[in-house]
Amino acid sequence: MIKRGRNEWCYLIPKNLFFGKAVLLVFTFFFTVQVWSQRLDIGIMRGFSVSSVQFSFGDGEYEFLSDSNLICKLTKADKITLTRQGPGIRFDKNGISMGTYTSVYIHELTKNSCLTMQCLLPVSKKVRKYRNDFRVHTEGTEKLKIINEVEMENYLAGVIESEGGGGKHAEYYKVQAVLSRTYALDHLTKHFKDGFQLCDEVHCQAYLSMMRFTPAIQQAVHATNGVIMIGPDFKLADGFFFANCGGQTSESDFVWNVSVPYCKSVRDTFCIHSKQATWEKRIPQSKWQNYLVEQFGFPLTDSLLSSVMFYFDQPVRTAFYISPHLGIPLRDLREEFKLKSTWFSCYPEGEELVLKGRGFGHGVGLCQEGAMRMAVLGYQYEQILRFYFTGIELFDYSQWAFLRQKSSDAYTL
Ligand SMILES: [Zn+2]
Ligand SMILES: [Zn+2]
Secondary structure, three states: OOOOOOOHHHHHOOOOHHHHHHHHHHHHHHHHHHHHHOEEEEEEOOOOOOOEEEEEEEEOOEEEEEOOEEEEEOOOOOEEEEEEEOOEEEEEEOOEEEEEEOEEEEEEOOOOOEEEEEEEEOOOOOEEEEEOEEEEEEEOOOEEEEEEEEEHHHHHHHHHHHHHOOOOOHHHHHHHHHHHHHHHHHOOOOOHHHOOOEEOOOOOOOOOOOOOOOHHHHHHHHHOOOEEEEOOOOOEOOOOEEOEOOOEOOOHHHHHOOOOOOOOOOEOOOOOOOHHHEEEEEEEHHHHHHHHHHHHOOOOOOHHHHHOOOOEOOOOOOOEOOOHHHOOEHHHHHHHOOOOOOOEEEEEEOOEEEEEEEOEOOOOOEEHHHHHHHHHOOOOHHHHHHHHOOOOEEEEHHHHHHHHHHHHHHHHO
16 A cells, blocks of 8 residues: 655646646536535534424525425414424414324425524523424424535625624635534534534534524625635634634644644734733632643742742743643643633732733634734635645535545545
């Protein structure tokens, strides 16, 4: 077996460049159509135990089926309620029972239709809208399992809307679209045991509704159709992000003890004038001292070390408090004292310890406020991603899948 280097896939492109390009173009077209229309199974309303849910008109036309038998069509005035009852699902249309079924399939009759949904048990005032098809099954002894069979691009628009909302720059939405698409394609089996692919909570990616169908978000998803982010190992890259780095992003191993090759620390001046770029916190010195002594055996008897216990200067991001020899990870201090970031310096004042910090979040990967600022300044989404993720490449998913397949074929020859 020949071990391939990380960039050797490029040798797989035929030597005759013209022919090679033609082959790629054909495959790109073929797979792009596939990615565009690819459907995902998303478990929705997973944050709580749903036992009754109401569907009503959103846009387009729908029919409700059970085992491919038509139960009814949905008109604009209809309210369809599905309620868990014993081993089955009771189907009510405008308050009148239409039977009990083991599962219900909700199928769009016109392309890109959408349904309005509201959870009745437990009671929720929140109204959600989702596009495309749905399946409703029983789950456990009392719950309903609702799955949205949604086209990839609709799903991404819902995720971007749920995670960031409206009012952002188009290039920033494109950055989000690439990261969300890459994440989704990299985690298609995350909920395999639950009978769907991804959930609608932050455990996967928040996908709470498409209430506004923000045109700018849809255009950004469209404009980056199929584009994914690939790491130096030619695998799908994890698009880690956080709110604000304060001027410098963090090495991944400072935070997770794992080195992510494309998450290198970078200097970032784009975010430093944002509100979240700096912070201050005061903590009783006794609390700080107790934690250091109890958790890390801080040597109080060492007069030199005890005299510097409350003094820490961190001009650039580091991993440990005062000195690596003491073995006090800044990430542990952040977690214990609920600090906005690990990038802080401190000094004593009266009975308190004053912490002056920079940034908000874990600091690894993309700085959201910096990226937003870059978008406003005219940077393209490719430039923004390359700034925060070192050595990544952007590929069309179909091209990447094709080359990867060719690469693994070559492996087995
Ligand atoms: Zn999940
Ligand atoms: Zn930043």
